[in-house]
Amino acid sequence: MTEHTVPTGADARALVLDVLRTIAPGPALESLRPDDDLRDVLGLDSLDFQALVARVSERTGLRIEEDDYADLADLAGWVRHLTS
Structure with missing residues (x-):
């Protein structure tokens, strides 16, 4: 098991x-607020969201379960998830 910080x-x-x-590069990303829905504001589809989950998981070493997806709808949710 890999230990992570x-x-x-x-x-x-x-x-x-x-x-x-x-x-999803672009101006919408630069003005993203913590509670903005990522799918709506950035136009993420389900494949984009899966890519986000996979890449964050790879970079952090954290396993992100499908049950967690509802909590990861916005930037604030991601921060809470990754810092808990």
């Missing part, structure tokens, strides 16, 4: 934004 809120936010830049 729990990131700070700022680090978690930066990580998710970095991954999102590879999936």
